[in-house]
Amino acid sequence: xxxxxxxxxxxxxxxxxxxxxxxxxxxxxxxxxxxxxxxxxxxxxxxxxxxxxxxxxxxxxxxxxxxxxxxxxxxxxxxxxxxxxxxxxxxxxxxxxxxxxxxxxxxxxxxxxxxxxxxxxxxxxxxxxxxxxxxxxxxxxxxxxxxxxxxxxxxxxxxxxxxxxxxxxxxxxxxxxxxxxxxxxxxxxxxxxxxxxxxxxxxxxxxxxxxxxxxxxxxxxxxxxxxxxxxxxxxxxxxxxxxxxxxxxxxxxxxxxxxxxxxxxxxxxxxxxxxxxxxxxxxxxxxxxxxxxxxxxxxxxxxxxxxxxxxxxxxxxxxxxxxxxxxxxxxxxxxxxxxxxxx
Numbered sequence: 018x019x020x021x022x023x024x025x026x027x028x029x030x031x032x033x034x035x036x037x038x039x040x041x042x043x044x045x046x047x048x049x050x051x052x053x054x055x056x057x058x059x060x061x062x063x064x065x066x067x068x069x070x071x072x073x074x075x076x077x078x079x080x081x082x083x084x085x086x087x088x089x090x091x092x093x094x095x096x097x098x099x100x101x102x103x104x105x106x107x108x109x110x111x112x113x114x115x116x117x118x119x120x121x122x123x124x125x126x127x128x129x130x131x132x133x134x135x136x137x138x139x140x141x142x143x144x145x146x147x148x149x150x151x152x153x154x155x156x157x158x159x160x161x162x163x164x165x166x167x168x169x170x171x172x173x174x175x176x177x178x179x180x181x182x183x184x185x186x187x188x189x190x191x192x193x194x195x196x197x198x199x200x201x202x203x204x205x206x207x208x209x210x211x212x213x214x215x216x217x218x219x220x221x222x223x224x225x226x227x228x229x230x231x232x233x234x235x236x237x238x239x240x241x242x243x244x245x246x247x248x249x250x251x252x253x254x255x256x257x258x259x260x261x262x263x264x265x266x267x268x269x270x271x272x273x274x275x276x277x278x279x280x281x282x283x284x285x286x287x288x289x290x291x292x293x294x295x296x297x298x299x300x301x302x303x304x305x306x307x308x309x310x311x312x313x314x315x316x317x318x319x320x321x322x323x324x325x326x327x328x329x330x331x332x333x334x335x336x337x338x339x340x341x342x343x344x345x346x347x348x349x350x351x352x353x354x355x356x357x358x359x360x
Contacts, residue, residue, distance in 0.1 A: 078102065078113055080125060083333060083343065086360035092123045094131050103145035103154075105168070112154060114142035120156055120166075133171045137164045144187030146196050148210070155196045155210065157184030163198070165213050175213035182206070186228045190257065191235045197257075199226035205240050205255070217261055224249035231257070232279045237264065239290060241274035252277050252292050254304065267302045269309045270294040276324045279304070283329040286348065293334055295320035299344065301354060313354040315342055 078099060080089040097116035104111045109125040110132070120142055122133035135156070144157030153174075154166040161182045165175040183201035190197060195216065196208045205226055207217040225243040232238065238257050244250035252267040252274050272295035280289040280301070288304035297318050301311045315321065319337035327333050332344040332354070343358040 076115075078123065081341070081360065083327060083341065086358065090125060090129070092129055092131075094121055095119065100141060100143055101145045103147050105147055105151050106149065108151065112145055112147070114145050114156065116141040118142060118158075120145070120154075122168075122171075135166055135171060135173075137166075137173050137176070138162065144184045144198065146187035146189040148189055149191055153210065155187055155189065155208075157187050157198060159183045159201075163187075163196075163208065163213060165210055175210070177208070177213040177215075179206075179215070185226060188229050188231050188238070190231050190238075191233060193235055197229050197231055197238055199229045199240055201225045205229060205238075207257070207261075219255055219261065220263070222249075222253065227273060228276050230277050230279060233281075237279075239277045239279070241277050241292065243273040244270075245272055247271045250274055250294065250296075252290065252302075254290070265305070265307045267292060267300070267307050267309070269300060269312070270296050270298060272296040272320070275320065275322050278324045278326060278332075280346075281326060281329075286352075291324055291332065293321035293324045297321060297336070299324070299332075299334055299354060301352065311352050311354050313344065313356065315339070315356065318342065 076093060076095045076097065076099065078092040081087065082089055095113065095115040095117050099113050099115050101114040102111055110122060112120055112122050114120050118138045118140060120135040121131035124132055138156065138158040138160050140158050140160040142156055142158050146155040152168055154168050156164045156166065161180060162176060162178045164173050167174055181202045185199045185201060188197045194210045196210055198206045198208060203221045203225055205219040206215050209216040222242055226240045227243055228241040230239050236258055238255050240253050242249045242251050250270040250272060253263060254265040256262050256264055267290065274292050274294045277290060277292045280291055290302045290304050291299060293299050297315050299313045299321065300309050302309055315336060318339045321334055321336050323335040325333045330346050332346065334342040334344055336342060339359050341360055342356050345355050345357045347353045347355060
């Protein structure tokens with residue numbers, strides 16, 4: 018769910034982890050206005066206190082102005098919990114995926130009803146990836162399939178099925194026809210959308226791969242591992258170029274790592290990666306050495322589910338119990354990460 022210096026509010030499109038109960042992603046507006054928005058899932062208007070004691074379905078997308086915490090608009094249409102969101106580059110439109118097996122297109126400036134309804138999966142949809150030119154959408158599911166859609170017509174153009182390939186996340190490689198995919202079978206696959214075939218499989222990990230993110234130059238990617246008690250619980254940096262080898266591992270979380278972002282140059286003095294985990298911690302890592310540079314504990318937040326870059330100094334982090342956390346990167350006394358707001 019990363020955004021970068023060249024794309025400060027998410028023009029590449031941003032996704033939410035399937036495990037998110039409350040999650041945020043920047044929504045690209047494609048305009049010069051000073052308004053910056055973020056997408057997040059809401060517990061259908063319930064308060065945080067209520068959601069801690071009730072099992073509520075997340076069927077609504079809520080658009081917030083993340084700088085003020087004010088609600089901009091609500092969208093409701095899914096019959097079951099929402100699992101992922103992805104934004105259309107340079108547009109006010111976005112897609113949502115759900116356990117109801119459907120994918121909906123929405124427009125921030127349009128009706129609160131879906132503009133498109135895409136049906137094709139047999140189980141919960143757990144991955145969404147938008148092509149850089151906005152013409153194609155790739156979707157993945159626990160039904161072991163990937164589907165490639167024409168955004169303009171809403172028609173499915175390609176379908177691929179791999180046994181035991183329970184999709185956990187999808188990410189489109191910038192400027193390339195490739196989609197990166199993580200799976201419950203502990204593998205990371207690189208798909209060529211020209212025919213929707215597997216172009217490469219990285220060496221399998223020891224634990225379920227929960228999430229993946231690609232660097233803005235398309236040269237590297239990071240995958241996240243499930244785990245408990247420090248077993249697994251790592252993020253792994255891979256080379257997406259010809260060698261396609263493992264570069265580095267980031268170990269230090271004690272529960273499942275749910276999300277990761279490449280920090281833009283405006284936030285980092287060196288190449289850095291940030292991760293969020295079910296252990297309620299956000300960690301910042303030296304991308305090249307794997308050294309942990311800072312750890313922020315969000316006590317009482319419960320599992321952390323997603324990360325997104327907000328602007329030149331801000332990160333957004335979603336949690337089970339306390340909603341969205343606005344974090345500020347501070348270099349005045351060395352590298353620090355501070356929570357400045359929550360909503």
